[in-house]
Amino acid sequence: MSSIRPAPARPLLRHFINGQFVAGEHRFPNISPVNGECIADVAHADASTVDAAVKAAQAALQGPWGRATVSERAAALHRIADGIQARFDEFVAAEVADTGRPVHQARTLDVARGIANFRTFADLVKCANTELFQSESADGLGALNYTVRKPLGVVAIISPWNLPLLLLTWKIAPALACGNTVVAKPSEESPSSATLLAEVIRDAGLPDGVFNLVHGLGGGSAGEFLTRHPGIDAVTFTGESRTGSTIMKAVADGMKEVSFELGGKNAAVVFADADFDAAVAGVVRSSFTNSGQVCLCSERVYVERPLFERFVAAMKEKTAALKIGYPAEDKVDMGPLISHGHRDKVLSYYRLAREEGATVVTGGGVPQFGDERDGGAWVEPTIWTGLPDNARCVTEEIFGPVCHIAPFDSEEEVVRRVNDSQYGLACALWTSDLKRAHRVAPQIEAGLVWVNTWYLRDLRTPFGGVKQSGLGREGGRHSLDFYSEITTICIKL
Ligand code: NAD
Numbered sequence: 491m492s493s494i495r496p497a498p499a500r501p502l503l504r505h506f507i508n509g510q511f512v513a514g515e516h517r518f519p520n521i522s523p524v525n526g527e528c529i530a531d532v533a534h535a536d537a538s539t540v541d542a543a544v545k546a547a548q549a550a551l552q553g554p555w556g557r558a559t560v561s562e563r564a565a566a567l568h569r570i571a572d573g574i575q576a577r578f579d580e581f582v583a584a585e586v587a588d589t590g591r592p593v594h595q596a597r598t599l600d601v602a603r604g605i606a607n608f609r610t611f612a613d614l615v616k617c618a619n620t621e622l623f624q625s626e627s628a629d630g631l632g633a634l635n636y637t638v639r640k641p642l643g644v645v646a647i648i649s650p651w652n653l654p655l656l657l658l659t660w661k662i663a664p665a666l667a668c669g670n671t672v673v674a675k676p677s678e679e680s681p682s683s684a685t686l687l688a689e690v691i692r693d694a695g696l697p698d699g700v701f702n703l704v705h706g707l708g709g710g711s712a713g714e715f716l717t718r719h720p721g722i723d724a725v726t727f728t729g730e731s732r733t734g735s736t737i738m739k740a741v742a743d744g745m746k747e748v749s750f751e752l753g754g755k756n757a758a759v760v761f762a763d764a765d766f767d768a769a770v771a772g773v774v775r776s777s778f779t780n781s782g783q784v785c786l787c788s789e790r791v792y793v794e795r796p797l798f799e800r801f802v803a804a805m806k807e808k809t810a811a812l813k814i815g816y817p818a819e820d821k822v823d824m825g826p827l828i829s830h831g832h833r834d835k836v837l838s839y840y841r842l843a844r845e846e847g848a849t850v851v852t853g854g855g856v857p858q859f860g861d862e863r864d865g866g867a868w869v870e871p872t873i874w875t876g877l878p879d880n881a882r883c884v885t886e887e888i889f890g891p892v893c894h895i896a897p898f899d900s901e902e903e904v905v906r907r908v909n910d911s912q913y914g915l916a917c918a919l920w921t922s923d924l925k926r927a928h929r930v931a932p933q934i935e936a937g938l939v940w941v942n943t944w945y946l947r948d949l950r951t952p953f954g955g956v957k958q959s960g961l962g963r964e965g966g967r968h969s970l971d972f973y974s975e976i977t978t979i980c981i982k983l
Pocket of ligand 1: 648649650651652653657675676677678706707708709710712713714717728729730731733734736737750751752753754784785887889915955959960
């Protein structure tokens, strides 16, 4: 009997409000997608918790943070980056626990980019210029017009689960750099690294109330309470296009500023002159990284007809060789999807593709492990061919490890087919003809076009989508502009 010990208590992930961790009354479970087990309890914010967070953020604007110089804010951001660096392995463990992604991805992408976001915006804000124009006038003296930047106020940040720390810090860092205070609500599917980040921000010595974190769900819950709160001054949101539209309606009465990074149905285009091996490796990467759960992943692949059969065969071989497994396994390529709910959605498309007449080149099912992972949210990486351009599997965002490959015959035709989409986030072109690259890239209706690469990001460049893929741009000075209120001052000389 003495060997029987009580099961260890599950961690409780709490809100962070006005410099304190608070639990409130309600909870929701944090489920591991690896095996379906509950790994933590998460505090679930009600309207009064969200109200307390917004009020703390409003009050903090009147305190020392509201008077902090740009250098002081930049130094605070570097201290946060140092804090993440010092607890690097804990952040990796948090990202991996919530998402089941490969450890090497969490190390090289997620946590590394979390740090880079704070360092980049700390440096950028120190170099941020404003505008100055000298006007002419009949008296020959004219006027001097210049702009000054001020904080927007309280910024509500709502983020998704697919790249939890990366996408949350992509917004927190510039918001703080510009002198705002923040109420952040991470996705209910990935609350762990955000909670750790609150500890780091507390330890970095930011005044109470400058950064607040509330956990909860979206509609009818913390997300909606936050976007409807009259005390916020702006909403920056990354997530599904449909949610963006709901949030836009919620903030319309208050006329709040919004920045939206939304869904996509991105294309990859492989011309016959492309470096074949690089294109195959690139498209495997752009279709299956993070189990296809990156907003920039390519779910539509167009291959110039002379290459088509060979390209599909090479994609099949490389995809079938992807290693699906536990996050810490050596050379693992793919983990599970984020949740059973999301797997149900992806599997419904796997079924629909067959109904729509697709040829399943590889995948299309659920891997069987014969161990605890059979309780997780795994799917096979999947390639289809043979669908018409108007099939739902070719037009709707699936957000899983899946792509459809279709042949094309001319540049004009492929540009038309790529642009025939409700979305317009990103596109990757594969060609060794530079003139073609320069000719085609600007014709693509997307916020971002890569040539012979994918997901190579310079954080100083604008990022965002067109059509249903977003509203506004963030990145570099575009973030500084969004997170600042700009006043023009005109002085008659
Ligand atoms: P989602 O829209 O379901 O949820 C995103 C966040 O919004 C979560 O925190 C959720 O709780 C919250 N939310 C949901 N409904 C809400 C409401 N009514 N009011 C306020 N908040 C609400 O998206 P998701 O499933 O977490 O993420 C996947 C989606 O995100 C995909 O469509 C993907 O393409 C998109 N995405 C886009 C980008 C980009 O940069 N364009 C980046 C990553 C992900």
